[in-house]
Amino acid sequence: MAEVLSQGEIDALLSALSSGELEPEQLAKQEEHKVKKYDFRSPQKFSKDHIRTLELVHDNYSRIISSYLSAHLRTNVKVKIMSVQQITYEEFIHSIPNPTILTTFKMSPLSGSILFEANPEFVFKVLDILLGGSGIKDFKMKEFTDIDKNIIRNVNKGLISNLKLAWEDILDVTEPEIENLETNPALNQTLAPNEPVALITFSVDIVNSNSFINICIPYLSIEKILDKLVVQYWFKESDDTFAEDSREKIKDRLNIVDVEVKALLGKCSLTVEDFLRLNSGDIITLEKRINEPIEVLVGEQSHYYGKAGTIGKNKGIQILDIRDKDVENYG
Template structure:
């Protein structure tokens, strides 16, 4: 059974638009929400790794995310070239291991650059010497630090380099049937480029991914939000608000307005039995009638008049005293 591919894949796997085998015994577990969360983390890792590679190798370098896919570990290993530079690392506090793999000639070119070379010469296709491995371990350590920072919004990881392999069949980071998340990158150092992959076990990261995709607040965080809401509500009830009581508004023509003079009188046309408007910020929120309270002018709130009983906005008439 085949289905269209949903995105770029590492070498050896189908490309965009090409069909690939779908195993109904291993249904897709990586949801759109998971991919979205992982993409944010992997893109951040690619940006920071580019900076690390450029500064440590003193050469133009790049790491660009191509896509994220789900595979069985067996299928992933079968697609890797032999030999290949493969690093396995722990992902404490989670179980399982991660894998970082990229072409061996790119890894050798990186060593050449760190030893002062140009990296342009043809690189040997052999396992690294003890010194070359030591130099490369320092670079991988820096990359794992950036990996930790990029995944901090998902989970606080403490990765540790486990082993370096060159034969994919010897890089046993998971069982063959285990589902893994494969992030594919384009890696380039100077004129040399290839395809890198960063692999993580799905079973270990499933719960953190679910939490990151649909974050659930802890009890302490929920209690903190409740206290903040209560404090905000309490303070809002004590905020002073300017309130005015006014007659019904008038409409005045520009000619009458400009011709007003001292002593002129504007007829309000406010019915005697119509309540006044109680307003704040030019919004009417109640009605009242003029009153007094302990020898002070006051406004007694009354029911809002029914629609149609409001005084009409009749044009104002000017009179002279």
């Protein structure tokens, strides 16, 4: 924010300008232009709206997997989203430990592969609880056995499948399909080192101990659906759906309303004296010819042209044309 000058400073500045002591060009040169550095090796492709929407989606996901893990492990588990940030794939790979559990999966219409990383401390606690332990003891870093991998693969399969439920409000995604499980991050070469990714980090509280899981979404995976990651578009879709539902409900209610339809065969003018002399069997001459179309009224408004006739033993009107073509807009 620019510095606010006092009245005395403003007066002194105006005096210097009027006396010639200070030129306007010199005053302009004193203003410093702030330049923001941009690293072309790490392009910022995700906008603030994209990051905000990803945060909303995965905040909902954290609540879903909290319930899933609590039921699966039969102990209280709390999962909270910690951060959503844009980094390069190389930075992500260097930030996670070795060994770790790195699961690669696909989820259409998101293209390419998405990465799900489970921190070793999280994995060892889950394994200990599922194998009958309490999950309280400390764990030493070691290589994962084939049994460990098979057990955690099933756990991760359940965690990853819940992404479909978290994304359903903004995008209809298919059931995630696991492609590979790797313990050495350096061996995963699915993306170029400088490829921008969105890193979503969760903290997991199991038996009074914190651990972490990460979801790494490459920019290439969501490039085609970026327009749906704008919050305004998200709520606009909800509003449109709500408006369409309301419109259909109103139409259904209107369809059961009874309206009066009558045919105007013709008109004539009578004096009061002629009217008083009318008796049963008298004939009144109308303005219309017998072969001319008659007006059909809905309520008190004339909408159609028709032709009088009989339908079996009943009298009826055949609609010939619409008097006001704009009436079709209300159909």
